[in-house]
Amino acid sequence: MKKWIPIASGLLAGFVAATISFADFSPKAKTDTTASTKSNAEKVYVPFGEKDDYYLFASGGHSGQMFIYGVPSMRKIRTIPVFSQDSATGYGFDEHSKKMMGGYTWGDLHHPAFSETNGDYDGKYMFATDVANSRAAVVDLKTFTTKDILKVPNTAGPHCAAFVTENTEYMFLPTRFAVPLGQKYESLDNYSQSFRGVMSAVTFNEKSEKLGIAYQVALPPWSYDLSDAGKKGSADWAVMTTYNTEEATTNQEINASQADRDYIVLFNWKELEKMEKEGKYEDVGGQKMIFPEKQKGGIYLVPVAKSPHGVDVTPDGKYFIASGKLAPSMTVFSFEKAFKAVANKDFAGERNGLPILNYKSVMEREVNPENALGPLHTQFDDKGMAYTTMFISSEIVKWNPKTGETLDRVPVQYSPGHSVSAEGDTVAPDGKWLIALNKIAKDTYLSVGPSHPESMQLIDISGKMQVIQSAPVDPEPHYAQMIKADKIKTINVYPKDKNNKDAVYKKDDTKIVRKGNEVHVYGIAMRSKFIFDAKAKRPDVIEVNEGDHVFIHLTNIDFDEDITHGFAINSYDLNMEVQPGQTNTMEFIANKAGTFPLYCTNFCSALHQEMNGYFLVKPK
Ligand code: CUK
Ligand code: CUA
Numbered sequence: 001m002k003k004w005i006p007i008a009s010g011l012l013a014g015f016v017a018a019t020i021s022f023a024d025f026s027p028k029a030k031t032d033t034t035a036s037t038k039s040n041a042e043k044v045y046v047p048f049g050e051k052d053d054y055y056l057f058a059s060g061g062h063s064g065q066m067f068i069y070g071v072p073s074m075r076k077i078r079t080i081p082v083f084s085q086d087s088a089t090g091y092g093f094d095e096h097s098k099k100m101m102g103g104y105t106w107g108d109l110h111h112p113a114f115s116e117t118n119g120d121y122d123g124k125y126m127f128a129t130d131v132a133n134s135r136a137a138v139v140d141l142k143t144f145t146t147k148d149i150l151k152v153p154n155t156a157g158p159h160c161a162a163f164v165t166e167n168t169e170y171m172f173l174p175t176r177f178a179v180p181l182g183q184k185y186e187s188l189d190n191y192s193q194s195f196r197g198v199m200s201a202v203t204f205n206e207k208s209e210k211l212g213i214a215y216q217v218a219l220p221p222w223s224y225d226l227s228d229a230g231k232k233g234s235a236d237w238a239v240m241t242t243y244n245t246e247e248a249t250t251n252q253e254i255n256a257s258q259a260d261r262d263y264i265v266l267f268n269w270k271e272l273e274k275m276e277k278e279g280k281y282e283d284v285g286g287q288k289m290i291f292p293e294k295q296k297g298g299i300y301l302v303p304v305a306k307s308p309h310g311v312d313v314t315p316d317g318k319y320f321i322a323s324g325k326l327a328p329s330m331t332v333f334s335f336e337k338a339f340k341a342v343a344n345k346d347f348a349g350e351r352n353g354l355p356i357l358n359y360k361s362v363m364e365r366e367v368n369p370e371n372a373l374g375p376l377h378t379q380f381d382d383k384g385m386a387y388t389t390m391f392i393s394s395e396i397v398k399w400n401p402k403t404g405e406t407l408d409r410v411p412v413q414y415s416p417g418h419s420v421s422a423e424g425d426t427v428a429p430d431g432k433w434l435i436a437l438n439k440i441a442k443d444t445y446l447s448v449g450p451s452h453p454e455s456m457q458l459i460d461i462s463g464k465m466q467v468i469q470s471a472p473v474d475p476e477p478h479y480a481q482m483i484k485a486d487k488i489k490t491i492n493v494y495p496k497d498k499n500n501k502d503a504v505y506k507k508d509d510t511k512i513v514r515k516g517n518e519v520h521v522y523g524i525a526m527r528s529k530f531i532f533d534a535k536a537k538r539p540d541v542i543e544v545n546e547g548d549h550v551f552i553h554l555t556n557i558d559f560d561e562d563i564t565h566g567f568a569i570n571s572y573d574l575n576m577e578v579q580p581g582q583t584n585t586m587e588f589i590a591n592k593a594g595t596f597p598l599y600c601t602n603f604c605s606a607l608h609q610e611m612n613g614y615f616l617v618k619p620k
Helices: 004-019 027-031 040-044 095-101 188-194 269-277 335-343
Strands: 054-059 066-071 075-080 113-117 120-130 135-140 145-151 156-158 171-173 175-177 195-205 210-219 223-229 237-243 261-268 282-284 287-290 299-305 311-313 319-323 330-334 347-351 354-357 363-367 375-380 386-390 395-399 406-411 416-422 431-438 454-460 466-473 480-484 511-515 518-526 529-531 541-545 549-556 565-569 574-578 583-589 594-599 612-618
Touching (some): 040 454, 040 466, 054 431, 175 195, 188 195, 237 311, 261 354, 319 375, 319 386, 375 416, 386 416, 406 466, 518 541, 518 565, 549 565, 549 574
Parallel strands (some): 210 287, 223 311, 299 354, 518 549
Antiparallel strands (some): 135 145, 156 175, 175 223, 195 210, 223 237, 261 299, 330 363, 347 354, 375 386, 431 454, 549 583, 594 612
């Protein structure tokens, strides 16, 4: 046995090496004294029995889900269903998740953000937003399941968030699309007067595990793109980029790119909070809507080169960096200078009632790395150095925000949107790893037809930047966050819940209760059978009448790690999952008469195949 392990791991290492697409195996890499002396294959190889150092939580874009990878191996570990149905876990089929999804079947998840304590990821929750159907969600990291989803009224396309403040006071959700308040019908001829880009201050109550809205802000009818919360000295502030300040209502490709300058919206959320407390808002569809043009202060515009995309706050909280998108430059702004300009009313005019700060007074430096095109997003390492993705020149550029000097650059395949560094949005990033989230991975993997998978490339940033591994990813990686693995504390089984009246933990407590045409089944799943009514002649059979309203409450009484059961009824298009100790409910109308086998969908024991029964529906 002892002999077998080194041989097998040697073989595996060889296999890993053979599958790396962009690795550099030259001896030069090995003699680089600043980098580790390990080969690239060894750096990403996690032997069987060992675990990765980091979790990567990647946005699933229009898949609506979140993808979990291990770093540095770049192995995909799990999909967490968030905004879209997922039959593998029964998400969106069982009662609880169906209700959470609010009638929608899909979402477009762009920006995941961890909950924070003192500006550091605390490993408790993950937040995300849905551009497609204007929702926000929270995922519990004890179970890697979605806990709550909130439909955000008065808004269309909360894109740029989620980003959270230093102690998770708020998650701000500015929107990509302007709409009339309440999303009522309105002619586009009245766009400038009647449309607004609404930002919502979303809160999270840890006790009830529910999301809520503290207040909303009716901003001008522009597109709000990316944003970031301040840190340390700038912790009370937040920034977001805008485009289409031209207020184009058609052919945005051209019409929204006319003006040489758009803005960064700089706001003080403590002041907005004060306005809310003092009742300085109007009721719009049951929400507290602040109209900033009627208030004094709190929100300022900072001019920036046309149509910027990302804006990112440095780990020390001193600067915010806008990426040009259409302008080939990154602009570094100083919070300190901005605060001074605010205090001195150093304004260059106003737009839509919002004061514009003097560009020269706030700008620290413009950075134009040679031939670098299409800057989108910036991340940071442990030394405060910046890494900006260049969508058009398809590379990552490392530079010093304090001097503007270009330090290093590495090509990626191809067209990176975001990148993510280890613990990158905290006040103390880790360095070590950066992952480029590429939109186009042409010819990286075996062909799967005309549309190729997207890719994530792992870059070792401990010395000279080197791409050392890549992993395919389902559509579509926008942002991701990377957290130290030991910060996440998962549970092994769901604890018994005495207050859950749907839960049954003993065979003798199982029963089928009829109230009029409602049928409630209180059953258990265990290796390797279902028991719906222990006293019945056939305990694993459910019999109802056509048209009955059926509730199946199922508890998995295998309090044993990883013994998950599923529950599906043949031809009824239903499936749900019960994890160890969990109780779940399926609700439906028995609208088809007949004989329908029911079975466990999740392989749970050698007798999994025997874990079935019948669902009988007597015709009317
Ligand atoms: S956006 Cu996708 S590359 Cu939604 Cu963060 Cu910039
Ligand atoms: Cu239970 Cu398979």
